[in-house]
Amino acid sequence: xxxxxxxxxxxxxxxxxxxxxxxxxxxxxxxxxxxxxxxxxxxxxxxxxxxxxxxxxxxxxxxxxxxxxxxxxxxxxxxxxxxxxxxxxxxxxxxxxxxxxxxxxxxxxxxxxxxxxxxxxxxxxxxxxxxxxxxxxxxxxxxxxxxxxxxxxxxxxxxxxxxxxxxxxxxxxxxxxxxxxxxxxxxxxxxxxxxxxxxxxxxxxxx
Numbered sequence: 001x002x003x004x005x006x007x008x009x010x011x012x013x014x015x016x017x018x019x020x021x022x023x024x025x026x027x028x029x030x031x032x033x034x035x036x037x038x039x040x041x042x043x044x045x046x047x048x049x050x051x052x053x054x055x056x057x058x059x060x061x062x063x064x065x066x067x068x069x070x071x072x073x074x075x076x077x078x079x080x081x082x083x084x085x086x087x088x089x090x091x092x093x094x095x096x097x098x099x100x101x102x103x104x105x106x107x108x109x110x111x112x113x114x115x116x117x118x119x120x121x122x123x124x125x126x127x128x129x130x131x132x133x134x135x136x137x138x139x140x141x142x143x144x145x146x147x148x149x150x151x152x153x154x155x156x157x158x159x160x161x162x163x164x165x166x167x168x169x170x171x172x173x174x175x176x177x178x179x180x181x182x183x184x185x186x187x188x189x190x191x192x193x194x195x196x197x198x199x200x201x202x203x204x205x206x207x
Contacts, residue, residue, distance in 0.1 A: 022139040031154040032188040038162025039181035073126035094128035095189040102182035
């Protein structure tokens with residue numbers, strides 16, 4: 001049929017193959033990781049003000065630490081860690097550590113403990129995003145351009161949904177955005193474990 005050979009049909013088929021192909025799970029994990037970080041970022045100013053009585057200066061210092069730690073993690077640690085243990089291991093460990101450090105944010109009781117907890121939280125989050133991007137590029141069967149475009153789209157989806165939901169949850173209980181963010185990371189870790197197990201099983205069957 002003419003529709004089957006049209007450019008629009010070809011693009012839809014390519015997107016379908018990507019979403020339900022090897023990178024589909026990675027795109028879901030990208031959205032979850034982005035969603036979790038957006039939960040933190042979207043309400044941290046309000047959280048700091050209500051829980052600790054932070055003003056603009058304290059929130060500004062912590063947000064500066066977020067940028068510094070993220071840049072240092074991506075620039076100095078991503079390459080060596082991936083070479084030593086591989087992107088899959090970095091992804092799984094980072095998702096799990098992100099969930100744990102979300103809880104540490106809730107346990108912080110002063111400016112300095114909040115600063116330390118935030119730094120510990122941001123580091124695995126910066127690593128997981130790089131690892132997921134690298135894996136998506138490696139696993140792409142529909143072209144790296146399409147794969148990277150979808151990766152950024154799913155990352156943006158998480159960034160949109162995260163703050164919206166975090167705002168609603170914050171009005172109910174200021175701890176809820178971080179508990180939900182931690183839950184999203186735990187779900188992501190569980191999905192990654194299943195994905196790795198299935199990939200290993202498929203490779204073994206193929207061999």
